[in-house]
Amino acid sequence: MAHSLPQLTDETVTGQVDLHCHSTASDGILSPEALVSRAKSAGVTLLALTDHDTVAGFAEAHAAAVKEGVTLLPGIELTACWGRRVVHIVGLNIDPASTAIADAIAARDRLRHARAVEIGARLEKRGFSGALEGARQHAGDGVIGRPHFARWLVEAGHLPDEAKAFKRYLGAGKAGDVAVVWPDMVDTIASIHAAGGAAVLAHPLKYGLTRTRLQSLLGEFQDGGGDAVEVVCGQQNPVQTREILSLLERVGEVGGTGGRLLASLGSDFHQPDQPWRALGSARLPAGVEPVWNLWQTGATQDQ
Structure with missing residues (x-):
């Protein structure tokens, strides 16, 4: 209806x-x-x-x-x-x-959750401990996306701004660019x-x-x-x-x-x-x- x-x-x-x-x-x-x-x-x-x-x-x-x-x-x-x-x-x-x-x-929640876990694991391997939990805190009750990881990386003092976070770790071809079949x-x-x-x-x-x-x-x-x-x-x-x-x-x-x-x-x-x-x-x-x-x-x- x-x-x-x-x-x-x-x-x-x-x-x-x-x-x-x-x-x-x-x-x-x-x-x-x-x-x-x-x-x-x-x-x-x-x-x-x-x-x-x-x-x-x-x-x-x-x-x-x-x-x-x-x-x-x-x-x-x-x-x-x-x-x-x-x-x-x-x-x-x-x-x-x-x-x-x-x-x-x-259907998309399941895919986003699996992607977030994988992004967190990849960032952990690069020395960013607590990345998944940090992104989850920024997302709150919302769905977790790469911008939440970017905000956490900046808040935690790892990078000066979100643009750098995407350029180095989350953008196309970077560690946090996890392919998903939507x-x-x-x-x-x-x-x-x-x-x-x-x-x-x-x-x-x-x-x-x-x-x-x-x-x-x-x-x-x-x-x-x-x-x-x-x-x-x-x-x-x-x-x-x-x-x-x-x-x-x-x-x-x-x-x-x-x-x-x-x-x-x-x-x-x-x-x-x-x-x-x-x-x-x-x-x-x-x-x-x-x-x-x-x-x-x-x-x-x-x-």
Whole structure:
């Protein structure tokens, strides 16, 4: 059953919209309540909390959104695989209590736990005693990710900042880069649809793909039932935005019907000291059909 969504008025969607952000429920550093308050201060009128592989922060965020007068979409960012490539699929307007989402989260919890144990063991071998427990303390009740290990390495005095932690130990090809076979992209889209939501391909330019490969990803995402693409993520260069739109034209014009991909946007906010990811900082270009039209206009999607 689809989650009951408040009516999206013109006023709601003509204000600041941010459909991709993170709280302490995953790897953000603001609580869900503090994040909503910050979004309100930034002028955000429509917000989606999309923590990595969890909806644990939704109840707190919802209560804060009611208090602040912000319309909140229940969301999640699910980790998936496209072939051997890790991709992220945002689920918007999901039912956070659905069995489909619970199953998707449980599968990823098992994979994240095994990865965290392995990262901890690898860091221990390099002399960083207590790495796993340190990361767990930073994660709290949230899912453990590499940013939590980075924060612990800095807090413990091993490195000056998190960027160095990723460069030396946690980034691609480093000791903490533990390969995980995440659930398939098309199966992930199906899980989101089963929870009543829309599936959005997150930050397509961050995957480091060639133009040809990115076009293939967009095409397979559309063929697999995907609903929208993050045309803008954070304070993005307009040239990059035009590049995404150009590729989308090749796989089906942005907007329209018949399975064509709609446009989404978000800051990918994690913490306040990253101005390029500030809440409400993204803007959709003119001439695209936004993903929220699925709910504002009452449009339906195949489930």
